[in-house]
Amino acid sequence: MDNKTIISIVSIITAGLTITIGVIGPALGQGKAIANALTSIAQQPDAEQTITRTLFVGLAMLESLAIYCFVISMILIFANPFTK
């Protein structure tokens, strides 16, 4: 095996690990956020607009963490700087 093959193998494994481990945290966080938002909407249906807007902004914040992992795994697979 030459160097390039080893780097490719390590990159592929790391890309899989990145997206797997990195998605766990945001998934738990988003679930908790949605559950709490539903509870508060059920308690105060008048405040639905404010809660929904804040929820969307918060969800986007949380989702960006998972997106970072996705971007890194995409770079590792398709645009790896070490195999060029």
Added chain:
Amino acid sequence: MKLSPDETVIWQYGFFVINATLVWTWIIIIALATAAKMITLKLKTGIHISRWQCVLEMIVTGIINQIKEVGLKNPEKYIGFLGTLFLFIVTSNLCIIFPFYEPPTSSLSTTTALAISVFIAVPFYGILEGGLGGYLKSYLKPSFIMLPFNIIGELSRTLALAVRLFGNIMSGGVIVSVLLSITPFIFPIVMNVLGLLTGVVQAYIFSILATVYIAAATTDSRKTKKVIPKKK
């Protein structure tokens, strides 16, 4: 596999490269500008207005209401910047229904440019509202220990804005092209529909986050007037 429209080179002369990102960005800019100009040429104030003017009024009042709900006092001052951001991102994300179109927001350079313009607009509006001293003092709130963290936060949220929009739109395109090689019939269309939803939500979130940042800068840097109760 192509990750961004930067890699599609249309015309090249030396180091001067025109790629698909530039072309589609300019097409969107020209389309939006001509549409706005054409509609606003014949504005009427009566009861019978043209249908395009009605659409434009709905968009403008909707954006003004959203800005007002976040907490900015006079939205007319900010709608030029925030409304343009929203309309540009939403148009470039929604045009994926056209064939051969590649959204310019799936290139990191476009989203970085948008995020840098937000990065510049926040101190601009902050200084406009509270003066240079008032804006610089907002970095020392709540205490001067927070100064490095405020600066790091300013930089990291710009990075987050850029990477979030890029990652979301790029991932939509990548998923569609992966599915095209596995199940080429129905599922790419379903994921494209999901991409439309993601595009609108991300445009909304980008502009609402810019609004929140500007609102934070303007309210922090405003001089706190001490209200002295009158003595009887």
